[in-house]
Amino acid sequence: MxxxxxxxxxxxxxYGFGRYSESTHYASIRKREKTLNAIPAIASRIxxxxxxxxxxxxxxxxxxxxxxxxxxxxxxxxxLVGGRMTSYETLLDRARREAILRMKEEADRLxxxxxxxxxxxxxxxxxxxxxxxxxxEVLAYGTALTPN
Amino acid sequence: xxxxNPEIPEGINTSKTNPLKELVILTVGxxxxxxxxxxxxxxxxxxxxxxxxxxxxxxxxxxxxxxxQGVEPLPPYLAKISQKVINSFNLPEQMHITVHYVNDxxxxxxxxxxxxxxxxxGLLEKLKYEDELSMxxxxxxxxxxxxxxxxxxxxxxxIGLALSFLGASSGNSVVNDLxxxxxxxxxxxxxRENEHLADKDAIDSLVKIYGSAEGAIGxxxxxxxxxxxxxxVEFFNTHPLxxxxxxxxxxxxNHSRIINSVVRAPIPSEFSRWLKANKIEAKETKxxxxx
Numbered sequence: 047m048x049x050x051x052x053x054x055x056x057x058x059x060x061y062g063f064g065r066y067s068e069s070t071h072y073a074s075i076r077k078r079e080k081t082l083n084a085i086p087a088i089a090s091r092i093x094x095x096x097x098x099x100x101x102x103x104x105x106x107x108x109x110x111x112x113x114x115x116x117x118x119x120x121x122x123x124x125x126l127v128g129g130r131m132t133s134y135e136t137l138l139d140r141a142r143r144e145a146i147l148r149m150k151e152e153a154d155r156l157x158x159x160x161x162x163x164x165x166x167x168x169x170x171x172x173x174x175x176x177x178x179x180x181x182x183e184v185l186a187y188g189t190a191l192t193p194n
Numbered sequence: 195x196x197x198x199n200p201e202i203p204e205g206i207n208t209s210k211t212n213p214l215k216e217l218v219i220l221t222v223g224x225x226x227x228x229x230x231x232x233x234x235x236x237x238x239x240x241x242x243x244x245x246x247x248x249x250x251x252x253x254x255x256x257x258x259x260x261x262x263q264g265v266e267p268l269p270p271y272l273a274k275i276s277q278k279v280i281n282s283f284n285l286p287e288q289m290h291i292t293v294h295y296v297n298d299x300x301x302x303x304x305x306x307x308x309x310x311x312x313x314x315x316g317l318l319e320k321l322k323y324e325d326e327l328s329m330x331x332x333x334x335x336x337x338x339x340x341x342x343x344x345x346x347x348x349x350x351x352x353i354g355l356a357l358s359f360l361g362a363s364s365g366n367s368v369v370n371d372l373x374x375x376x377x378x379x380x381x382x383x384x385x386r387e388n389e390h391l392a393d394k395d396a397i398d399s400l401v402k403i404y405g406s407a408e409g410a411i412g413x414x415x416x417x418x419x420x421x422x423x424x425x426x427v428e429f430f431n432t433h434p435l436x437x438x439x440x441x442x443x444x445x446x447x448n449h450s451r452i453i454n455s456v457v458r459a460p461i462p463s464e465f466s467r468w469l470k471a472n473k474i475e476a477k478e479t480k481x482x483x484x485x
Contacts, residue, residue, distance in 0.1 A: 049371075049375065050375075057217075061213070061214070079201070079202065080201070083198075083199055086197045086198050086199040087199060088197050094197070116217070117213075119217070120213065120216055120217055120220060122369040123220040123221065123372075125369065126224060126369060127220070127223070132208075132209040132211050132213070132216060133213060135207060135208045135209055138207075139207040139208050160197055
């Protein structure tokens with residue numbers, strides 16, 4: 047009985063805090079994406095041709111986001127039956143967008159006009175005892191082109 | 195060449211499913227599936243374990259009680275009442291029941307593999323009437339009659355094995371906990387059904403011997419004062435709650451129109467004195483309750 051109460055409490059805490067942090071994070075992501083849209087991040091490996099007056103520098107941004115108890119619980123059940131891991135989709139979406147934003151912010155500080163050769167890498171870190179808690183790291187990096 | 199980033203449309207990389215709805219569907223589905231599988235396993239095992247001859251059970255090496263701490267020869271009074279109760283059951287010929295007396299404070303009695311019944315001094319001391327003692331013995335005899343000890347042991351083994359396979363392949367602690375809890379609750383439901391059956395049989399036996407089932411209510415009152423299960427949920431218990439057992443006994447009494455005006459025989463004072471005089475004082479060791 048006590049176990050059940052603990053489980054429900056943890057789920058409620060995970061759901062409550064998880065939802066709150068997710069919605070505030072998304073709000074902040076959308077706001078910053080609008081401002082930083084002036085610096086496009088392009089996946090192309092070839093820099094713009096015909097204009098050699100650029101300084102190029104490596105810029106990167108990384109973020110680590112932890113899974114909450116609620117998401118883990120749903121994902122654990124999903125593991126048994128298969129299907130879309132909807133509970134982790136928003137987590138990775140947020141992590142990718144946040145990493146790109148942090149990279150763009152660095153490019154902005156350098157006065158860059160765009161970032162080329164954007165690359166993304168994902169790693170799961172700190173799986174914890176018996177896979178209890180997991181967090182995901184997303185690293186975005188690219189070449190910032192600053193007009194000289 | 196112009197380069198630009200379009201505004202990212204929302205909801206492309208994420209699903210719109212309500213997480214709470216998903217939680218409910220997944221939890222109910224998985225729990226339901228585990229419940230169904232465990233129930234099916236219980237059903238299958240029951241059909242096999244039932245075929246194990248009683249002699250096999252009796253020859254198991256674990257059935258030796260002579261080395262158990264505190265075991266003493268069965269007092270003649272207990273032997274007399276036990277025989278009276280066993281006779282009321284019409285057991286198959288090969289089903290031999292051995293009653294043991296343990297000089298220990300534990301307030302409990304149990305039946306186990308090989309037709310052994312163990313009565314603890316702690317419980318016997320609390321009884322006032324002979325029919326309460328008969329109720330205990332009859333309840334345990336009924337467990338043996340229905341082969342509950344061997345069935346329970348078989349369930350434990352099969353479900354434990356199935357769980358360890360599943361648990362090893364899922365590798366997720368949350369899911370393992372859910373698997374374990376659901377199986378446990380399913381087994382508890384089964385165990386409670388067995389207890390109901392044993393209570394029912396025991397009441398029938400009391401009626402046969404005494405013409406009254408007052409002993410059942412008396413015994414449940416004793417158990418209730420010893421282990422108050424107030425605030426407990428039956429769903430998470432191996433035994434039905436005492437109040438439900440009492441209610442069921444009353445219902446059985448009403449249903450069969452038993453006249454409860456029989457004079458109840460008290461436990462002989464010599465026996466109570468004997469229990470007290472031969473009491474082994476509790477040592478520093480921790481008492482563990484076994485069922």
